[in-house]
Amino acid sequence: MIMAKKIPVLEIFGPTIQGEGMVIGQKTMFVRTAGCDYSCRWCDSAFTWDGSAKGEIRQMTAEQIWERLCELGGDRFRHVTISGGNPVLIQALEELVSLLKNKGIRVAVETQGSRWQDWLYDVDDVTISPKPPSSGMETDFAMLDRIIDKLVGAGRASHVSLKVVVFDDDDFAYAKMVHKRYPNISFYLQAGNDDTKETDVTALREKLLAKLEWLVEKVAQSNELNDVRVLPQLHALLWGNKRGV
Amino acid sequence: MIMAKKIPVLEIFGPTIQGEGMVIGQKTMFVRTAGCDYSCRWCDSAFTWDGSAKGEIRQMTAEQIWERLCELGGDRFRHVTISGGNPVLIQALEELVSLLKNKGIRVAVETQGSRWQDWLYDVDDVTISPKPPSSGMETDFAMLDRIIDKLVGAGRASHVSLKVVVFDDDDFAYAKMVHKRYPNISFYLQAGNDDTKETDVTALREKLLAKLEWLVEKVAQSNELNDVRVLPQLHALLWGNKRGV
């Protein structure tokens, strides 16, 4: 008997809505995997990689994840988002993606674009979110080129988007550079959440919307960012920095 | 010499972002036409049809509208949204849509779905927003069927979405019914803005987000609304009930 491969899972929750990016607002379930090859300064899910939630990680098979999704979501979902951490570290997600597709479920993934897995070909909504200077990380553009070439070459262009989180002017310059490098890939700018520790939701909302307004104004003034979309994180506006919503 | 047809225009503004629906966040210019065949109880642009802004209506040719767009937007736009009122009352928009397409501009339109114009075939993002019971209006479903059949028949399905604004439980039931009638058309639920007179932006934000949370919860609990998207109006969150932003 072949042992099904295990996937390190930190949270499974939903139904809720996708808060950001190319399928913003989409009713979805979330599967959050553990582990990241980055350590962004402002990471809003640092518990996936900084050891603070180590005890919560469960090694699950694709089948077990499906059972848990059905337990929580019943017949009330047709879309699953796999997030992290960086899910693209995990080869074993191949089994989950293929199981979900067989069940008629649409699948979304978000990754920073530092790794490749063949199962990305089967994902309906691939959000690649290279990290701007404020993250403290370095983008491997050779790898990013390779990922985008593979997906575009396989006719998956309409299933891919790029999303850059913007906190400051340097990030904004980085966003312009990324959009210029991949002009034919749907491009999203996202207003950054400076304050992942803020617990007063009203105060956080005001800050996030002020940041969004600033970003909209920057984009409006630029002639290098014309066919782009600018979005907030809806889940942060709705629920603040809470986990599992 | 053939006289170019005139289009009744109330506002031209931008660049800004599209606040709602299928291209939420998209950088765009707005052209708002005057006149509506409906009079929704909670209309957030009643000045387009209630006579209060009558003196601001300008009769413009497509060419004049283009000049004004360029004056405001320079080389900083590739997308124009035509909104109202109900722009689909205006046959002469054919000339504007065709001019914009020739300039390489993507065009979006929003209408309640009470009328047809052949120029809808050429619009990139058609949002059809039939009005729920709280509006006080009656939907002409025979007309809605006809509009959707025409667009789908012409291979334009991916360019069309349905959007229902939801204020209360009756509206929610109506939304489910509309989605069931057109299961293959992208479907958006939008949290209604009860209070188009509220001038305190912080208070309005709290109300709008409470409404969005309520709607997300309703959708999460329903097994008839699985492949749908739930969205707020970003412009109302950002700028409250102000015009021209």
Ligand code: SF4
């Ligand atoms: S790539 Fe994402 S999960 Fe990883 S550290 Fe950065 S923000 Fe956090």
Ligand code: SF4
């Ligand atoms: S259809 Fe739109 S513009 Fe016309 S009255 Fe209703 S909400 Fe207002």
